[in-house]
Amino acid sequence: MRRIFFITIISIFIFFVLFSISFLSNIKQKKEEFITKYLAEKLRFSLEFIPSMNNISGINQFAKRLSKAVGGRITIIDNNGRIIADSYNYGYDKDIIITAPEIKLAAENKMGWAKVIRKANKKGKTLCMAYLIKKRGKVYGFIRCCLPINKLKIIIPSLKELFIKNLLFSLIPTLIVTLLLLKFFGISIKGIKKELNGISNEFQIAISNQDLAKDLHYLFSEIKKRYKSLLNEKEETKKLFNSMPDGIIILDRHGKIEDLNIKAKIILGKEKKDLKGKSLLTAFRIVELKTLCDKFKENKEPKKTEIKIKEENKYYEISLLPIKEDKVLLIFRDITNIKKVARIKSDFVANVSHELKTPLAAILGFVETLKKEEENETHLRFLEIMGRQASRLNRIVEDLLTLSKIELKETRFKSEKIILKDIIRNLFSLFDEKAKGKKIKLLSFIPDDLNPIKGDAYWTEQLFINLIDNAIKFNKEDGKVIIIAKNINKDLVEVKVEDTGIGIPAEHIPRLGERFYRVDKDRSRKEGGTGLGLAISKHIVERQNGKMSISSEIGKGTTVTLLLPS
Template identity: 35%
Template sequence: MSGSWLRSIFLASAPALLILAILHYQESLSTGIVLLLVLAVLFGASIAVRRRLSAEEVVMRRLNRLTAEAQTQLDALSYKAAVADRIIASLPHPIFFLDRERRVVRANTVARVLVDSDLIGRDIADGLRDPTLLSAIDRVIDGQGSQTVELVLPVPVETEFIVRVEPVDPPPGTPPGRDAPVVLIDMQDITALRRSERMRVDFVANVSHELRTPLTSLTGFIETLRGPARDDAVARDHFLAIMQEQSERMFRLISDLLSLSRIELEEHSRPQEQVNIPDLLRRLIELLSQKAEKVSVKIITDWPDDLPPVRGDSDQLFQVFQNLLDNALKYGAKGDAVTITAKLNERRRLVVEITDQGAGIPPEHLPRLTERFYRVDAARSRELGGTGLGLAIVKHILNRHRGRLTVTSKVGKGSTFGVILPVAATTQGATTRPKNAFISDSKAGTPDTI
């Protein structure tokens, strides 16, 4: 029993003990008086014990309540910390927290992947060595406020970032120490934005160039016809023929640009009608038969009679195969054959292939074939009336149809352009890639969205 307990019992029993001591001193004690005084002592002790127990119970209840409140607050803080950690970890761009010594205190998952190592407890310079970024971090640590810098990481693939370096105020009650975060680094990937900007600039430059050339010719011929060749019938007819050719070239270019713009607007809306591809190909061959005869090229077809229809837009699919067959007739060897085949592959997707026997395409050009205005042989393309937009149109139409364009080519042997389309009644996934084939879709080749 503790001293405080004994003290409480003694104080409660003191009056009775005092009386007992006085009576004993006067020798006037009797048995009854002794019993009464003993009962008084015991009663006082019991009262003292009860009061003591009641006081301790009140204290315990208060202590338990305070403990419960503290645990609730601790759980709330732990939950908030866990939520904050999860939010930071799930952010799509790299995040670093640094202390005053420029050591990494925390980094999210994307940041760890970016530097390909765990920088926790190490200087940020071990992962990001850009002097401009490190200077910005030092300025923030020195109290110079927020900083924004541009950062280019050349490997493994060149990536451009806008990096914001912000000072961090520690939460109230945070003990001072070298591990307390004082700097936040937020890296936003702007590679796609910058690429889009460059492509937009290139697109405007290409369109300007493609239109300027025929317009310059037209202007020159008009000045000639109004001047020296005013009365020269032969020169006039010659110049008018060239002017018509140049105006037709501009018309084709503008038509293709409008067509491409219209297709891009509809690209996310999948067509719903059913299209019979063999019937479409027969109409196309009939349309281009005179052009094939003119270049002495025979069109050979091979497909079964029971091919299922595909889900698509018949006008757009007609444009796809028209562009591909027209290219085969233009760039295939004169006097040879162009072969068109159609079949179902192992995943029940319709595969249409157009094969020519021309000069072929060098492999370094294959990834860029569907870029706007990209030409393997620019001079020959313009000579044959090409705008440089045909395969870009093909790609975007096939994207809308959830299809793919494959290209296989061998220099000196010819090229095969394949179109893979899902049939109308199936929901199977994408087909496998043919061996040594370039897949021209949004996941392969150079992006050309403007």
């Protein structure tokens, strides 16, 4: 509404300005012309009714009536220049009238009339006009009219025409301009409103959608508020970013460093350098990092890996995460101390196990010797128990030693081509007797074209010994142990070890592979398990860059799935 009001006011203003300019300029030019014409007409017309020059009183009355009608001073002069009648009643000077230029000019003019404009006083000009009084070719005298131009009170009919003409002349362009303005503003405002709605939707700011000015004001103040809070947030995030104990690097879609925090610079020993915009490789010169990022870009899966920075002898766990716009987030976590602790622990376990092994060997040896010489049955039974428990302890110690060796990475894993079929065949003959004792069938489905597994033959055999042993141990009578293998692709082989045993409750599955974790402690102990078999298996698979997963259904059996590189 304000808009229309505003436009109307402007239009009216423009109209009046135009009209006034046009009218005033015309009036100025035409004023004298109108008066002259008007007077000339009036006087010529009055000549028809002028009484005889001899009729003094009649002629005087005529002069007064005419003066009233015209609004000026009327003087009637005879041929000799004598004033016969004057509409003004004050004394007059005969000579002035006779010598008046308009009289002279009228006498000389063939048309029989003349006009003169002269300055009357300080206030303005006077128009004086004289006409010959001529009847039947004879001149009787003059009629003269004087009229002050500025005090024109008479209504001039021609002025009305002029007024209408000017009015029309001003109105038409005003209308056109108004229409154009309306259209222009209308379109602009429509556009502005559309934009406004777009912005309000994007920023989720509710606007009333009625008053444009109010909406604009509200929108801008809201955006300003949000911008300020964003700036604050940005500052806070920056502080947080730089105070984090982990090193963080953000890579753009081309693999160039977009941002990194102070810790990342410290980790990589480049505190003082501006690394933004550089590629990861040129900035840090760590080939492993580049390879890692390249691999990550291919599959886009969040990944964790460990790298060692040579100069400082430190270990870092690097997490790669995808972020929006194809960017990559790299997080460096210092795990040097964790590694150190793990090493101390493994060293301790290895040392303790070693220390335990020596006396155990002596105990076992002496128990065996005593058993041969002992005749007392009770004593023999005791010795039997001692021997059994010592053997169990020996197995645990041996398993612990194996585990710590694998964990410490002291044991070197060879990279050999292993034919799975051969290993399984040997192992089945090894476990044959044990399986027959529980009436368990050992089955294998290994295709002839199975790719050879890439890994260490000794440790791979150990892995399958553990798995088959478990499958037999925790199986039912008349059960089965099935080994199925297949090629996943040219680099990966899948091997499944299935049993038809008692199964493992779902809540235990995530914890399998932890040391000494047993699902059924009594049964495990009865079966002679150490609780380390799966932990060792898991480590062997991981050392060979494979994966191990376990699925189980109670009452139906358990399946261990291995993904091994080929």
